[in-house]
Amino acid sequence: MRVLFTSAPEPGCAAESAGAWPPLALVHLAGAARAAGHECELVDALSLGLGAPDVDRIIQASAPEVVCVSAATAGFPAAMEMCRRARGLGCTTVVGGIHASFMYSEFLPTGSADFAVVGEGEETLPELLRCLDAGDDPARVAGVAFSLGGRVVRTAPRPRMAALDPLPKAWDLVDWSRYSWVGRPASRMGAIMTSRGCPKQCASCSQATQYEGTWRARSPECVAYELTLLRRDHDVDVVGFYDHAPAGDGARFADLLARVTELDLGLDVVLWSSVHDLLRDESVLAHWRAAGVVHVGLCRDPADDRLEGRAEERALADGRRAVKAMRDHGITSEATFWLGFPDETPQRIEDLLLRARAWDPDVAHFSFVTPLPYTPAWRLYGSHLATRDYRRFNHREPVVKPREMSLDDVASSAARSYRRFYAERAAQDPVREGRRSGPWRVHLSAPALRDRMLEGATEEERRALAPLSLVPRA
Ligand code: B12
Numbered sequence: 001m002r003v004l005f006t007s008a009p010e011p012g013c014a015a016e017s018a019g020a021w022p023p024l025a026l027v028h029l030a031g032a033a034r035a036a037g038h039e040c041e042l043v044d045a046l047s048l049g050l051g052a053p054d055v056d057r058i059i060q061a062s063a064p065e066v067v068c069v070s071a072a073t074a075g076f077p078a079a080m081e082m083c084r085r086a087r088g089l090g091c092t093t094v095v096g097g098i099h100a101s102f103m104y105s106e107f108l109p110t111g112s113a114d115f116a117v118v119g120e121g122e123e124t125l126p127e128l129l130r131c132l133d134a135g136d137d138p139a140r141v142a143g144v145a146f147s148l149g150g151r152v153v154r155t156a157p158r159p160r161m162a163a164l165d166p167l168p169k170a171w172d173l174v175d176w177s178r179y180s181w182v183g184r185p186a187s188r189m190g191a192i193m194t195s196r197g198c199p200k201q202c203a204s205c206s207q208a209t210q211y212e213g214t215w216r217a218r219s220p221e222c223v224a225y226e227l228t229l230l231r232r233d234h235d236v237d238v239v240g241f242y243d244h245a246p247a248g249d250g251a252r253f254a255d256l257l258a259r260v261t262e263l264d265l266g267l268d269v270v271l272w273s274s275v276h277d278l279l280r281d282e283s284v285l286a287h288w289r290a291a292g293v294v295h296v297g298l299c300r301d302p303a304d305d306r307l308e309g310r311a312e313e314r315a316l317a318d319g320r321r322a323v324k325a326m327r328d329h330g331i332t333s334e335a336t337f338w339l340g341f342p343d344e345t346p347q348r349i350e351d352l353l354l355r356a357r358a359w360d361p362d363v364a365h366f367s368f369v370t371p372l373p374y375t376p377a378w379r380l381y382g383s384h385l386a387t388r389d390y391r392r393f394n395h396r397e398p399v400v401k402p403r404e405m406s407l408d409d410v411a412s413s414a415a416r417s418y419r420r421f422y423a424e425r426a427a428q429d430p431v432r433e434g435r436r437s438g439p440w441r442v443h444l445s446a447p448a449l450r451d452r453m454l455e456g457a458t459e460e461e462r463r464a465l466a467p468l469s470l471v472p473r474a
């Protein structure tokens, strides 16, 4: 079958500020479909900044029989719009990803999409495509949901894949000129998934629902080989590890780092890690750096910003130590500090800023608690939601209404926290302090946030921020 794969465009999403990151889910899915004999095309609407009408034109030009759309919750309304249009053009539509996996009974009855793939797609999608091609009954394909005669059919659950090593990737379908990491201008960014899941199950994290605390890893040999191919065949010089917990197993990660170091590929690595894994490896962080790790995003559960007493002190001391250890090894760090809880107050937001200063990461985000409907956080904060417009479930717009603050006040407070954190940072001597200018100034160039951030800025703050390209130059 002719299959077109696309990400859902979402105006104002991270792509605007974090740069264009390669669409690894589509690369995996197209790889699997192509290995099963289908003809595949890949359009990363999210990174290309394409809207649904643009994708319409592409569909009309290439006339696929099936259109597959990937989206997280914030991109889901756009995904539905794309599916509606694709169906109007006579295509069968398949939607997948975490939101589709849990919310199919909400959107399938609207008739926008034909099929939702529940869970991992690499095995389910080729089976579904084969079934559609043969005109068989999709009820026999495990791991899908669809509407039939006004009711939603959910087929048998598909077990998580036992082997993650042999998955084919369709990197040749990607327009490489698009992908560059903001921390390295003119770089070519690739991506890899070295493990799936995370042993922790934080209440606000969708992966905890998706993988239920399971963690599966690929073999270090296979990961090293794939990195070699990205470097050799695609000229990639920065690679994002898209895992939730790549360092989840210390011995395996040490083995992986040793192999990558020995290969000396000249690849910079950007990854996510928990403070726990970082501190476990504190004495061997030089090995992380030697293997190319240049930047680490630290996972912070929003609940960490409601810890009290000894637990709070310990979390703060650990976070601070992890950031310092990375800085000592020339690795930049990024951490999110959460606000917009139902019990939010101006004082708590002030305390949050103090916490961010104490952690002292190179990049700090002040993001809004966002209870996704399929996470435990939904039960905790769902009754305080001001909207169910999923486009706003992007952590950058407040959706929970605090009892004592308006949504607008919370949004302004977040912008003010950004401004104060970065104005203060800019006034320091980054070289003396050992801080990197890193990728964070680019992160903050997202226009909506920047404008709000500059509202009410003093002249001194504006002057401090100007060299960091936060202030639009005249
Ligand atoms: C890379 C990335 C990005 C890139 C996307 C680049 C791109 N062009 O696709 C950028 C930086 C642009 C980005 C943006 C955003 N992201 Co993001 N991102 C990720 C990240 C790190 C990796 C995603 C990935 O490719 N994984 C690897 C693939 C192989 O796994 P997968 O996506 O789970 O896909 C599998 C299945 O889900 C399924 N599947 C997925 N899609 C489809 C589609 C079909 C048709 C089928 C059959 C199956 C299927 O099959 C795949 C293979 O098994 C994840 C965290 C993570 N580790 O997954 C966060 C994550 C997906 N992002 C998240 C968020 C919040 C956002 C933003 C809202 C951030 C913001 N403030 O703007 C935006 C929203 C963008 C949007 N419109 O959806 C959250 C999503 C929360 C949620 N459940 O909604 C995540 C989970 C991070 C987190 N833990 O909070 N993101």
Ligand code: SF4
Pocket: 198, 199, 200, 201, 202, 205, 206, 207, 208, 244, 245, 274, 299, 300, 301
């Ligand atoms: S927030 Fe981070 S540590 Fe917690 S479950 Fe999600 S990926 Fe794991």
